[in-house]
Amino acid sequence: MSRALFRSSLPELGSFSAARLRPTAAVLPFSWTTTTTRSFNSTAPIVEPVSSNNAPNPTASQVRPLALKKSHPAAPPSPIADSVKNLLPFLAAQPGHYITVHIHGFPYLVQEGDQIRLPFRMPGVLPGDVLRLNRASVIGSRDYTMKGSPHIDERVFECRATVLGVESEPLRIKIKKKRRQRRKRQAKSKHRYTILRVSELNIKNLEEAAAE
Structure with a gap:
């Protein structure tokens, strides 16, 4: 009796399980797909504004496009004719001159009264x-x-400097070795420096420069 009841209930269970596993329209995320499609299709294309006054190939008589920039909006100024003759008196009249002097290839930006420490010993001074x-x-x-x-x-x-003296640093001893060798040697160094002081700095006028 129990087997007969179980066999009679098998078709109903089979149809119920198939109905549960069959996908339906209510199960699918219909609202999510619809909103995604609408948001994707509703994006408007970006259109860049085009000005009618701009020329595709800029020349001297046409306007440049907006995308291009002028590196030199105006022509560079031409050098002043006889600038040394016209501006040298103004330079000489102002106080507080500075100068970049070159000593044995080394540049030094100094004023009158500054000290210069040369990284070497100047010979013959x-x-x-x-x-x-x-x-x-x-x-x-x-x-x-x-x-x-x-x-x-x-x-x-006219720039003049006075030699103040010579300075020297403390003696430095460096031990030099080689790998897998027991011997070593010492390298001694003691650098000396020449000290200068800018004692005079004058800018001459045109008459004084021409006299020389």
């Missing part, structure tokens, strides 16, 4: 000697600057 520094690339004041190409004529300025 003694404390108290006065040296004339005749190589300069820049001379300037608060409002004016004179630049050389590469150096300024030495008749325009």
Whole structure:
């Protein structure tokens, strides 16, 4: 009796399980797919504005496109004719001059009264000697600057420096070794420096420069 009841209930269970496993429209995320499709299709294409005044190929008589930028909006100014003759008196009249002097290839930006510590010992000089520094690339004041190409004529300025003395650093000993070798050697070094003081810095006028 129990087997007959179980066999009679098998078709009903089979149809019920098939109905549960069969996908229906209510199970699918219909609202999610619809909203996604609408948001994707509703995006408007981006259209860049095009100006009718812009020329595709800019020339001197046409307007440049908006995407291009002028590196030089105006022509660079032409050099002033006889700039040294016209502006040198103004440079000489202003106080507080500075100069970039070159000593053995090393540039130093100094003013009158500054000290210079050379990274070497200058040969042939003694404390108290006065040296004339005749190589300069820049001379300037608060409002004016004179630049050389590469150096300024030495008749325009006069810069002198006094040798104060020679300084030396403490003796340094460095031990040098090689791998897998028991011997070693010592390298001793004691650098010396020359100290200068800029004692005079004058900018000459045109009459003084022409007299020389």
